[in-house]
Amino acid sequence: MPNSKTWDPIAQSMIEKANEQGFSTAFSRAEAMKPCPIGRGGSCCSFCFMGPCRMVGKNREELAGICGARPATIAARNLARWIAAGAASHSDHGRDMAIALRETAKGKAQGYEIKDVKKLYATAKYLGVKVEDRTKEEIAIDVANAALEVWKGQEGEIVCLSRAPKRRQEIWRSLGIAPRGVDREIVETLHRTGMGTDQDPEHILMHALRASMTDGWGGSMIATDIGDILFGTPKPVRSKVNLGVLKEDEVNIVVHGHEPLLSEMIVLAASDPESIEYAKSKGANGINLAGICCTANEVLMRQGVPSAGNFLNQELSILTGAVDAMVVDVQCVMQALQGLSTKFHTKLITTSKKAKITGATHIQFDEHKALSIAKLIVKTAIDNYPNRGKSEIPEGLDDLVAGFSHEYISYMLGGIYRASFRALNDAIIEGRIKGVAGIVGCNNPRTVQDQGHNYLTREFISRDVLVVQTGCGAIASAKAGLLTPEALQYAGPGLREVCEAVGIPPVIHLGSCVDNSRILTIATNMVTEGGLGDDIADLPAVGIAPEWMHEKALSIGAYFVASGVYVLFGGGESPVGDSAEVTEIITKGWEEKVGGKLEFEPDFDEILRKSMDHIELKRKALKLGSWAPGKYTRTYVTPQELARRGQAALEE
Numbered sequence: 001m002p003n004s005k006t007w008d009p010i011a012q013s014m015i016e017k018a019n020e021q022g023f024s025t026a027f028s029r030a031e032a033m034k035p036c037p038i039g040r041g042g043s044c045c046s047f048c049f050m051g052p053c054r055m056v057g058k059n060r061e062e063l064a065g066i067c068g069a070r071p072a073t074i075a076a077r078n079l080a081r082w083i084a085a086g087a088a089s090h091s092d093h094g095r096d097m098a099i100a101l102r103e104t105a106k107g108k109a110q111g112y113e114i115k116d117v118k119k120l121y122a123t124a125k126y127l128g129v130k131v132e133d134r135t136k137e138e139i140a141i142d143v144a145n146a147a148l149e150v151w152k153g154q155e156g157e158i159v160c161l162s163r164a165p166k167r168r169q170e171i172w173r174s175l176g177i178a179p180r181g182v183d184r185e186i187v188e189t190l191h192r193t194g195m196g197t198d199q200d201p202e203h204i205l206m207h208a209l210r211a212s213m214t215d216g217w218g219g220s221m222i223a224t225d226i227g228d229i230l231f232g233t234p235k236p237v238r239s240k241v242n243l244g245v246l247k248e249d250e251v252n253i254v255v256h257g258h259e260p261l262l263s264e265m266i267v268l269a270a271s272d273p274e275s276i277e278y279a280k281s282k283g284a285n286g287i288n289l290a291g292i293c294c295t296a297n298e299v300l301m302r303q304g305v306p307s308a309g310n311f312l313n314q315e316l317s318i319l320t321g322a323v324d325a326m327v328v329d330v331q332c333v334m335q336a337l338q339g340l341s342t343k344f345h346t347k348l349i350t351t352s353k354k355a356k357i358t359g360a361t362h363i364q365f366d367e368h369k370a371l372s373i374a375k376l377i378v379k380t381a382i383d384n385y386p387n388r389g390k391s392e393i394p395e396g397l398d399d400l401v402a403g404f405s406h407e408y409i410s411y412m413l414g415g416i417y418r419a420s421f422r423a424l425n426d427a428i429i430e431g432r433i434k435g436v437a438g439i440v441g442c443n444n445p446r447t448v449q450d451q452g453h454n455y456l457t458r459e460f461i462s463r464d465v466l467v468v469q470t471g472c473g474a475i476a477s478a479k480a481g482l483l484t485p486e487a488l489q490y491a492g493p494g495l496r497e498v499c500e501a502v503g504i505p506p507v508i509h510l511g512s513c514v515d516n517s518r519i520l521t522i523a524t525n526m527v528t529e530g531g532l533g534d535d536i537a538d539l540p541a542v543g544i545a546p547e548w549m550h551e552k553a554l555s556i557g558a559y560f561v562a563s564g565v566y567v568l569f570g571g572g573e574s575p576v577g578d579s580a581e582v583t584e585i586i587t588k589g590w591e592e593k594v595g596g597k598l599e600f601e602p603d604f605d606e607i608l609r610k611s612m613d614h615i616e617l618k619r620k621a622l623k624l625g626s627w628a629p630g631k632y633t634r635t636y637v638t639p640q641e642l643a644r645r646g647q648a649a650l651e652e
């Protein structure tokens with residue numbers, strides 16, 4: 001039920017409640033606050049204190065800041081800094097995961113264990129760590145230390161690049177953008193974009209691509225792999241989504257943010273019989289855990305913890321009056337939660353060393369005492385339960401299937417002994433599946449919540465394009481019932497046949513924002529499987545962030561471009577749209593160099609059209625035809641018919 005604020009009727013009812021009762025939310029604040037028309041298009045320069053300089057005026061060729069900086073240089077510097085900030089967020093997350101693994105292996109991290117030894121071996125292999133005749137703890141210490149080198153490298157290139165297709169690695173090296181360590185590239189971005197240093201827009205933006213790669217092929221990749229080692233590589237899991245996951249008669253704890261380190265311990269602490277007994281002693285029937293944003297995705301895909309929704313649901317969850325504690329770590333946490341939670345009984349608990357919110361309760365996470373801290377947080381929530389006043393949890397829930405890793409997808413496609421991407425590649429070669437669209441990223445109150453994600457997802461699958469998702473985009477689809485096998489009703493005939501035969505849904509949940517690295521791995525596997533070219537840029541694939549709002553989205557977009565992918569950002573105007581020169585560099589310029597390009601396109605139908613044109617173009621370049629059922633088998637038999645014949649044979 002689309003309307004002016006949200007695609008989700010449950011969110012709409014909560015927005016109406018907030019308006020009636022006079023509570024401000026991001027939806028109402030976005031309406032009240034018009035964006036700055038100068039900053040919006042990348043025309044504000046605040047890199048020194050002679051300004052800020054505003055690049056406004058009709059004759060843009062003649063505009064200059066006090067230092068003489070041209071509008072294109074200013075727009076390029078802005079974009080490069082946003083990309084570096086986004087890469088820093090994901091990479092700092094990955095660094096903490098590596099430290100937690102090292103402390104776990106040393107027996108110093110309370111509550112953690114090495115859960116997935118197979119993944120530990122696979123990670124050790126690409127990091128160059130010896131595994132033979134060693135304990136898993138010895139390997140894990142070396143894996144953690146080798147991973148931390150990805151941050152420290154001053155020269156050379158990060159080791160994870162070796163996971164990309166050979167052709168892609170050659171392109172990066174020939175252009176001189178194979179990144180050194182995360183810290184070096186991000187520091188250098190800040191240096192280059194300061195007053196009086198790098199002043200050539202193209203040069204600045206090539207470095208921005210290099211910095212972004214420290215995210216996707218560096219910090220995020222490490223975060224994903226170590227998350228799998230510590231908490232298990234995801235396998236499909238059923239769960240529920242939307243505000244209806246909160247429970248009237250139980251202690252509701254909502255985990256929100258990004259890092260799984262504490263939230264995994266809260267899952268343990270909340271299921272501890274002592275905690276449950278304690279909750280009962282306070283009059284509750286149990287403890288109910290739910291998530292928001294990417295912390296939700298982390299505990300959803302590995303533990304099946306239900307999601308209360310995506311980014312714009314964070315305030316709405318508190319408005320139910322049923323959240324006894326909202327536990328936050330880093331990224332995407334609105335400061336407004338604090339003011340709003342004081343209007344209800346909700347305890348807002350900050351936990352990261354790096355993030356406090358004035359007025360919130362701070363219980364600092366430390367991996368050495370992680371389980372004890374998680375138990376304290378759970379107890380704090382239980383103690384707050386008797387303070388709950390009238391609560392109003394909206395009815396309505398959706399089912400979902402989450403938690404596909406590239407390991408599980410290759411298993412589903414080929415089984416235990418022949419796990420591979422062959423079946424997917426063949427389906428694309430035959431034309432049953434036309435291509436793949438990664439639809440990822442945030443909500444943004446300047447666009448209708450979830451509309452872009454869900455409209456595009458439905459349209460793509462109806463055109464036989466497989467959709468892979470992460471982050472808040474995946475939760476948008478979950479709320480619309482698109483992360484279930486039932487979504488096959490919207491799929492085109494070719495995609496439906498493949499999904500039914502293999503047993504995968506047409507929309508695949510791959511995890512949180514750092515798990516966009518899983519999409520890179522899947523793309524690489526598709527290339528190395530054969531038949532679809534020798535580079536990621538050859539694949540009939542697109543990347544889309546329809547409702548983006550965070551700098552991290554720009555970093556993700558940039559590393560996909562650097563990897564050869566056509567990336568489209570929707571929802572609003574281009575943040576560098578005032579500069580035709582920068583727009584040219586990130587589209588045509590980048591495409592000529594790296595094969596990928598970045599476009600900002602507010603019209604969702606145009607995103608769809610451009611994406612399908614691109615997929616067709618790539619199919620043509622690979623000389624792939626259309627799906628013709630009789631072409632590959634003498635008599636084509638549908639999977640349903642095969643199943644029917646199998647059943648009949650069994651009955652005989």
Ligand code: MSK
Pocket residue numbers: 258293294310311331332440441442443470471472473512513549550552553
């Ligand atoms: S949480 S970065 S709003 S996807 Fe990863 Fe969602 Fe965007 Fe945050």
